[in-house]
Amino acid sequence: MINKTRPSPYLLLANISQLLTLHGENTPRRGRDLHEIGLIKDAAVLCGGGKILAAGSQRELLRDPWLRSNRRKVQEIDCEGNVVLPGLIDCHTHPVFAGPRLVDFEKRIGGADYEEIAAAGGGIRSSVAGVRGASRGELSKKVLAALNAMLEQGTSVVEAKSGYGLTLEDEIKSLEAIRDAARQWPGEVVPTLLAAHVVPQEYAGKADDYVKKVCDQMIPLVAKKKLAKYVDVFCDRGAFTQEQSEKVLAAARKHNLGTRAHVCQFTAAKLGPLLEHQPASFDHMDCVQPEDILLLARGETVAVLLPGANYFLGHKEFPDARRLIDAGAPVALATDYNPGTSPTPSMPFVLSLACTHMKMTPAEAIAATTINAACALQMQDRKGSLKTGKDADLAVFDVKDYREIAYWFAWDRCVEMVVAGRIVGLDT
């Protein structure tokens, strides 16, 4: 474990047993190609100015004339035969909450399901009470703690949603808490407004009025303050209808914000009309219809699968990744970090779930958490694969074979993180 952040204009990661370059690509990997992760044995990576300068065979790289004559300027990390890959990208999280939902947890063990807990006043609404009662500083501290826990397990980019405020002030406060935390965190945070997470208690029976408020007040103000890159909506039974969801996404587009949507977690949505709003991703996708899978296969919208929620809710079934992959839909994976249905910051555990319970190969799961997750956040030009000129975000795992990252479970094997070309401390 590295304890200090040491700045360095040039950094060489040497003695890498397996380097996963993801072929340096800028497009989502699909179908059979999802398995192609660009593995280079006995490799090295040279970083400079926060970017990848070269990534490939160590023997070739060490022959580079510039490197030979400038070796003293270059800080070196001996990777000791470990595996190096792009920093993992967690493209779906809800980190702005005040505390764990332990009562829900015990109720569920006693037999209540997600919707029964919500109906009993637990669920998302209890987190709403927590966020409304907390200060921006308190929330920011919790967000930063979560980001650091994610970093410790190999994650260098995190999408972070609001969604437990549900008033103009509390959604702004949540997004400001994300921004404050992001400023203190070495990785990159992509903020998303999820005011349309659930209809707040005070709008019970008046969902359309709340949607109007989201569209006419919240989205414009968030856009003006530049507090979010995306607007998300939870389109499902118990949350927002298809029609309401489309309104939210249309308002986002009107204000030049990107779009994404929670769909098909409990019931199937019609994805065609939602696709009109060019969402970067559709998330959950447990019960997506075959005809909608074909739509995804033809487009750029990424299916983000969130098996942590299935795990934590005690479900026997997981999202059907194979059906999506085999049809050619671009697939990503994320933690869904949140207090009600997926309290884990661990992308390696998501890799484990994808392999053991969704029958993705370790290579497919790694592509889904690097280049494809970058595509889900539309930052594939800078993130998610190793190519000269891309951001130098790298995770070093204490394993000799990349498959071990998904094989050992609930065992943090990430030993070093490089973010924007700098070594960052993991003991935070």
Added chain:
Amino acid sequence: MINKTRPSPYLLLANISQLLTLHGENTPRRGRDLHEIGLIKDAAVLCGGGKILAAGSQRELLRDPWLRSNRRKVQEIDCEGNVVLPGLIDCHTHPVFAGPRLVDFEKRIGGADYEEIAAAGGGIRSSVAGVRGASRGELSKKVLAALNAMLEQGTSVVEAKSGYGLTLEDEIKSLEAIRDAARQWPGEVVPTLLAAHVVPQEYAGKADDYVKKVCDQMIPLVAKKKLAKYVDVFCDRGAFTQEQSEKVLAAARKHNLGTRAHVCQFTAAKLGPLLEHQPASFDHMDCVQPEDILLLARGETVAVLLPGANYFLGHKEFPDARRLIDAGAPVALATDYNPGTSPTPSMPFVLSLACTHMKMTPAEAIAATTINAACALQMQDRKGSLKTGKDADLAVFDVKDYREIAYWFAWDRCVEMVVAGRIVGLDT
């Protein structure tokens, strides 16, 4: 994280939000009582000479006249409102192996099951080749790495089996590797001979001859060398028959070794005849018969459930803990750490599995990994609960409510370990 082992004759853990004493008991908790974990709020623990001197309300403890006049002799740990409980006890592990089984892992993702992989020459037998080819020193290093990973997540006692050697020399080498590692590890290791893990290739079709060798050569020599406390046998389809298993356990008893058995993972065994050999535990128990549950409810043999294997094998079903608990059988939980079916060192993850997939409450799961796990290793007089005179093995988790230990998953919240009254380093 504490980085140094500092000896101290007296140690005070102060400012504990919730202390779980397990009522200081020396018997397994059963049925409704499994949930009773002896929670004390605003507590402190005083340790001396490696033992618990007092555990209870901090206000009362700080009024103790001896403590008041000897405060300067006492090293203090400020637990900062965290939760403290007895060090977790992992009562079923197989840590002596040479490497991960990545080919099996990928084959299983492709659709092969445990028995198909074994039939194809993978499975246990591939680990046997690895152990036979490795030196005692190499194996010991791997065992120590596993023990340290366990310690980092709150475990202070580990049962460790041989079972990938399957020759006299290689089983002895495996048990010596366990002993060598245990000497370098601060916690306590309970060694078990599992020569009857599977019939080795060279005895194919001559299983009875192998059983004879186990009974007549291996068990006597291991007993003579004092290399194991227990003898274990894998009684199931593809391993050893009921009759063969009884022979192994009888031989163990003849040589004054304790007994335990892997049973009912794939097919139901008849537990009555095996109980004649007074096993400390029956492990796995996925398909135990109702009449055998009643036998356990009347006796002292602990049912050790191993949900990590179900998780890693991609099973939808988990051991039916509720049926065992409700019948009054003593239930414990363990990782089953091994390269083929459960590569995790994490007892907190086992708590998570128990709660989310076996519907045990967090309190029940904690009792199953402390006092009941101590009973499964017949060390309940010294371990598993907090009482004056018992060993001062304590885990500090960075949470405010004990339920969080099972709630957050794949997130190591253990921040400090005290073993035999001393702070031990977690950065090993």
